[in-house]
Amino acid sequence: MPHDIINTRVSPMGALEVLSRAEVARLLDLGHDEGLYRTFRDCALAVLNCGNESDDGKELLRRYPSFDILPVSRERGIELAITGAPASAFVDGEMIAGIREHLFSVLRDVVYVGDEIRSNGKFDPSTSAGLTDIVFRILRNAGVLRAADGVRLAVCWGGHAISREEYEHTKRVGYQLGLRGLDICTGCGSGAMKGPMKGAAVGHAKQRIEGRYLGFSEPGIIAAESPNPIVNALVIFPDIEKRLEAFVRVGHGIVIFPGGAGTAEEILYLLGILLHPQNARLPFPVILSGPKSAEDYFRRIDAFIGQTLGARARSRYSIIIDDPERVAREMISGLERVREFRESRRDAFHFNWLLSIDHEFQRPFIPTHENMAALDLRAGQPEHILAANLRRAFSGIVAGNVKADGILEIERRGPFEIRGDAAIMRPMDALLASFVEQKRMKLPCREYTPCYRITGGA
């Protein structure tokens, strides 16, 4: 079926309105950097395609084969010339304002910020502090860090392909958070990423609050999880690790809804950081929440964590089933502790400088077959290092499930091999099996073929 398309030109907004000639020249030059151009184009198409469910970027490109987007010189700066764009991004021929905003967020983060970071000698990506500095600069440049906003940003994680019942639950939780004045930050996309924002938007409207809806994405995932135009601050990070670091540096607390392997990855990432000895006394509210039907899902994750990372890991989160109001009330009291802690330590509200993030969690992990096979999943490691490695294993599985590159790899070379001690691999195998059984590994409508093979679980 041919899809309706539109050709147009759009003018920049915000930070990109006032550019120097040199900056304009560099942006116009974008077409000559093949890799950068492709990243920019793919992210732009994902943004324009919002609202249309899609599981991978390949499919998206097949659907809009003529799609193209490039900066062109215009009066006093640049414009984006767009061809073959999904008609759904337009109303009576005019691009929806929120989508236009997102397009320029993509340009800002993928092209402009990238260029600034590369050319500025002060950024040292080889150190932990240097990487954190990059995350900080991307966030500040996007206008996300606001000194006066206080402690009220709730990050929501969870799957994008969840059941209707689970989706309604995320909306109800979002509504209760919004009624209490909390802003929402998610990873964009549908499901548990969209529900809390929609719910919070209603809560904010009733409280006459101008809410903030932050969406953090990265080039590899944005096609599968395109940002809803309600997101009024979209930031695209260069890789998944910086995106994850951004969540925990600007979020004051986290609610985790049901999902699949990606959600498990996020939980492991979070625990890995919170289990770092230097973070032992740092308050950070984490609440796992779902409707009655998701109780089993969380019990299994809880069991897996208990078996692999132990009791201290379990003490860093609470599980609240089918009670959105209680989720919101516990989050509020958790945030109060965060506020007190930051004040006593004289730390900023807008960026969690005191949180120690091991370099292990910051370095990009490329889920090749080799890297997956080389993961150290033996028992006896320090908890936070084991968590880091477990999270990488799940990261690879997510890539094999939904990311364009990962899917291609699996198609070419077969499933990843994951090896480790039985004490680790057995619970992992059981958890993944439960995900498959609960149809949590991909869009519910398709048959799932595992992209991994576990060794050592026997």
Next chain:
Amino acid sequence: MPHDIINTRVSPMGALEVLSRAEVARLLDLGHDEGLYRTFRDCALAVLNCGNESDDGKELLRRYPSFDILPVSRERGIELAITGAPASAFVDGEMIAGIREHLFSVLRDVVYVGDEIRSNGKFDPSTSAGLTDIVFRILRNAGVLRAADGVRLAVCWGGHAISREEYEHTKRVGYQLGLRGLDICTGCGSGAMKGPMKGAAVGHAKQRIEGRYLGFSEPGIIAAESPNPIVNALVIFPDIEKRLEAFVRVGHGIVIFPGGAGTAEEILYLLGILLHPQNARLPFPVILSGPKSAEDYFRRIDAFIGQTLGARARSRYSIIIDDPERVAREMISGLERVREFRESRRDAFHFNWLLSIDHEFQRPFIPTHENMAALDLRAGQPEHILAANLRRAFSGIVAGNVKADGILEIERRGPFEIRGDAAIMRPMDALLASFVEQKRMKLPCREYTPCYRITGGA
């Protein structure tokens, strides 16, 4: 089952923040005017009860028997002391901001404005111009008339007890209107009054527009149709006629969704005005719209209008089934004609002064058994006069169905008698019968006992 209640005090917002001593004294005196106090209290309870479905005010008072609300003297002005209020209006003990705003809208319109109008010698309710002036003053005092807002207010009418499918349709239409920058004005309550606002709110958010959601109510209906807190400009008119006049004076176009007798009443009111000879060339877009399942409903109304009021009446509206985008596009082009007309006639955008409303439509109609029986429903009258009388007949039926006073009357004296020529009464009987059959006469879950008996239809 006992309902959760809360006692509290709330401070005024907006216009009531700066009051003179004399004004404070008059507000504090409210408790001594039994009728005024009851109206105020009932409206306040309706506002506090929003979100909880209820069909009549009597039931509401039974549910919150200890409810009381009165202005009390406080530092620099007044406060409202509230006891026995529905807990659902509060979040963690604090009243939801939107509901608090509505409470003070009630105080402003029911008590303060009433007092101003009574004591100001310039208002002459015995003339058409005087009544229009009162409507204007109420609207201006509520901050609704804004010279710079342009032509973009779409009024949405329809039933509050509609099917899920119809409700979803109203949301989709509201979304398309909101995407195109239109503000929404409804009569408050659930169903077709709430759907367009919720849809428009999403459209506005995507377009980064700060939308206006106007709710027009009146004491007799507010308990059954309590305002959703999304409404950010609530106005309570003294009676149904001023409320209807407000809709057509500030609305630039009207979308009518499926409903029951109330919706028919509104259509007849509108046609009665538009058929007035002096309004013959005045553009006023009217669109009847519903999902596929509502097609029959609108066809029957269309037939009834053709049979009783004729072809000219039918030419004043269009019917669009199952196509929200087309509704929005036709509304936009209709509003463009309204804008051109107002500019060419040098009329205000914010108030439709050029619209002639016959005094017949402005005088309150009290649906007693006597008044209902005395309605002139003979053929051969001027179209707009016949429309006025037909609308009164439906107004009485609505009162008998859902208004506290009307229900009481029917309980005491049996159904209303409605008489007229067969050429009028037969189509009317048929239309009402179709409403009953389609379960459009009351909340769908209850058995309907007609509150009327038609004579002359044979």
Next chain:
Amino acid sequence: MPHDIINTRVSPMGALEVLSRAEVARLLDLGHDEGLYRTFRDCALAVLNCGNESDDGKELLRRYPSFDILPVSRERGIELAITGAPASAFVDGEMIAGIREHLFSVLRDVVYVGDEIRSNGKFDPSTSAGLTDIVFRILRNAGVLRAADGVRLAVCWGGHAISREEYEHTKRVGYQLGLRGLDICTGCGSGAMKGPMKGAAVGHAKQRIEGRYLGFSEPGIIAAESPNPIVNALVIFPDIEKRLEAFVRVGHGIVIFPGGAGTAEEILYLLGILLHPQNARLPFPVILSGPKSAEDYFRRIDAFIGQTLGARARSRYSIIIDDPERVAREMISGLERVREFRESRRDAFHFNWLLSIDHEFQRPFIPTHENMAALDLRAGQPEHILAANLRRAFSGIVAGNVKADGILEIERRGPFEIRGDAAIMRPMDALLASFVEQKRMKLPCREYTPCYRITGGA
């Protein structure tokens, strides 16, 4: 010499943008009410003539004989059609925005508010509370009463025909008040009315404060004391008594600069109120201030007060010579006491309800020869009543000096006779003689012929 004139039309701003048809009709009818029309026209001309020194309104009308101004019907409301206006009110043919704002303040206060007050049955000018209510309503309608503004409005009084040195002193005091965040309220005109505003404007700019410059005038004085366009809230009161009451109800403290008989009148008015037994414990900072050269002026007033009203009267003010910073610091600490007092008594910040103003001070005093002769200026009266009568005597002298009507009366019937006990009349005679000697009775460039004759001073 012929004066440059301009004909134009201007559109309304603010409150008069949204008018009802009835209101428009009443404004258009203005031309038929000779007295009201003349008041409106004279005030409008005074506003348009700002910046050009003039001592009386008669002269002004002679200079612009073709001047005319009337509301005319226009698209969606009214316009003001103006002919023969002073060209100095325009820049390249366009009226200066501040002057345009003032014109509509005149229309609002002289025509619209007047009409509202006359037609609204709730205003009872026969009682003290009724008159205060009218003052309150005029101020609120002008947007002057703002609940959130705190305690920071300094009223500045003093002469409009003062020496350069005195004028520079008023600027320096205004500058110090502005640096400390105080807003300024004066009676419009030049000299001590303009200096503090100009000084405060610089202070506000340096502190990045958006200052408020309130100008309170009345039809009889506005020609002689036309408002500087810096005034960003101009209010025209119906008579001098309501204007004076407005000063003491909204001002939190008062600085009095050198002047002539008018300044003495204001001091007596103020003392009369503050000496009222019910105001004995009410804090109200009053500071008399001038440069070194004005020391003698204040010493003589101080002596006169001591001789006529006694020590308690003298305790209600302090005199600070040649020290603007000290004036500002004492005002700030005085305002702090006002703030504490209002909070402890739960009185509004924006209107001094607790201040008792005797009806004597509120009733307009018409300085006819008869009324002047009938003034009770005997010793032995309660202090505040004597102060009231003394202030009337000075009020008459001011009228005879500068007001169009008063000057005409004196021309026709010779000087006023003022009679009283020697203990009162002797100091009064001495004080007035010192004013004449110091050239404080009229514009310094003209010879002064007394408009009064004192009897009983012997």
Next chain:
Amino acid sequence: MPHDIINTRVSPMGALEVLSRAEVARLLDLGHDEGLYRTFRDCALAVLNCGNESDDGKELLRRYPSFDILPVSRERGIELAITGAPASAFVDGEMIAGIREHLFSVLRDVVYVGDEIRSNGKFDPSTSAGLTDIVFRILRNAGVLRAADGVRLAVCWGGHAISREEYEHTKRVGYQLGLRGLDICTGCGSGAMKGPMKGAAVGHAKQRIEGRYLGFSEPGIIAAESPNPIVNALVIFPDIEKRLEAFVRVGHGIVIFPGGAGTAEEILYLLGILLHPQNARLPFPVILSGPKSAEDYFRRIDAFIGQTLGARARSRYSIIIDDPERVAREMISGLERVREFRESRRDAFHFNWLLSIDHEFQRPFIPTHENMAALDLRAGQPEHILAANLRRAFSGIVAGNVKADGILEIERRGPFEIRGDAAIMRPMDALLASFVEQKRMKLPCREYTPCYRITGGA
């Protein structure tokens, strides 16, 4: 006489509120870079000393010997710890807001921006485009470039030690510019730099315009020309050439008031640029204006330009004596041509990219005795190159007159030698002699000893 001093700490505003840890560390390290620290401290003291006339920085440091200022670590960022600051910068112990703003502008431009420019590999100061890019970045970082502001920024140049009559003239011109909605940009300091801003502030207030008052300074001149706190956008450029480029890139037109050698330098700089062949058709209104008493001053400059640079140079400016309104009207019509030109060439309004500035004008000129002696002042050069060299000669004379370094040089090594063709040197000698005679070479109260000796004029 000991001067009152104050010790305090102040918090950052604006851009410096949200800093990364690395940025805070670099700012805290400021004390270890002796040169940078001294520049920062000297600029900060100049800013704090505003309002107190002073001709050189040396004197200033002598007056406040204990003055010190350094960033210190504080909750969530930095603070400035200040000791020995002039008490005149404070009101009741609190720093004046405008001065505090300026302090952080100094920190931003001297320390932060300097660091950014040094560490960012993209800035190439060896090319003309690279230097322009640096000027652009400094301006954008200071929030000066606003795409929506239109064509309305008038730059005002002239001396800071001018007569009362000349000063009043600059105020009157500023007033007329302000009445017409123009914003003002000057080089800070008193005299012709302050007058236009004060005048414009009154004009803006009357027109209800929120005016912008841009002050462009540089470390070498800020002590002698400290910014008035009315300046609401202070930018400190690294050197005089970038400052001059900023004036002509963001200013839409220029008014030049009387001054001395510095003013002549500015006129020559401007002509040098406008005479560049590529700028031949570029509209750029330049008006030389003064009171009657300054007519001779401008006639002599005009003659000098005619004799050295020729008729084409003279055609690029007009001279308007004693007519502030005409200055404003001609500026307005000149700006209209600028607007049309930019639109037709699709150039930005906020930055004059199309203006060609020869690299000669951008490279810093250090007025050593050697450099002054080596200046090529022969006839027969292209006009714009000759203008560049003449401007350097005057630049050196200004340095020798008022800049700390220059004065020291002259004290050590005697006056500069300036050599050239008689056709150039004779008019130059005559012009400088007229400046000395008119007491325009230094503060009028002191005796002037020339800092130069002209050779070749014979």
